[in-house]
Amino acid sequence: MLESSKSDMEDRISDIHGALVNLHGEPEPPRDMHPVDSVIHTILSQNTSDENRDNAWDDLVSEFGHNYEAIENADHDELADAIRTAGLANQKASRIQDSLRTIREHTGGEYSLEFIKEMDVDEAQSWLTNIKGIGDKTAGIILLFRFGMDYFPVDTHCERLAKRFGLIPEDASYARAHELLTEHVPSDIKYSFHRLLIDHGRAYCTARDADCSNPVCEQFCDCEYC
Ligand code: SF4
Incomplete structure (x- = not known):
């Protein structure tokens, strides 16, 4: 997957996003805040x-x-x-x-x-x-x-799951993870995908524990942990 074209990567991200929405629901919009x-x-x-x-x-x-x-x-x-x-x-x-x-x-x-x-x-x-x-x-x-800018913030859950779903190399640094995800996650789902990776990580895949029996992981995780 990592050597695929940009559009293959975007398609895969969109598919994972769709599966995450099915499992967790569409995230609430960001709080209205100054x-x-x-x-x-x-x-x-x-x-x-x-x-x-x-x-x-x-x-x-x-x-x-x-x-x-x-x-x-x-x-x-x-x-x-x-x-x-x-x-x-x-x-x-x-x-x-x-x-x-x-x-x-x-x-x-x-x-x-x-x-x-x-x-x-x-x-x-x-x-x-x-x-x-x-x-x-x-x-x-x-x-x-x-500001709704075209930017993908990477937290620990985003980084771990992006690696386990094969979206970025396992050895990617934080900076590289951010660069690749900002480039490949389509603008219109950046917020939603960011939030859903966090929801999914918290629910199923922390640094210490993995519960791999869920429909998103069964379809998209190629990692060696399962
Ligand atoms: S299959 Fe398991 S290890 Fe892979 S992302 Fe899902 S919970 Fe984590």
């Missing part, structure tokens, strides 16, 4: 569960509302306390405040990412990843979820 909220939300997501992230987010909003100026200028320890349930609270508080400062300085005073719409994907990714604490995955989620 892009700056999205930056904070994705920082809170790092290395924690969705539940802990959501609890930290709710605590943050109840403490500061969506007042970015207040969050940027908050006492660091106070902010860390507000987001404690997300884990790595000191590091995440610094990253949130650094991000808000960078955005405000770039726009000359506003907490807005509207300027991203004027950028191409590479430029936007590079701008976001220059913010300390925003890596490729975080930037990718913002670009795909908030």
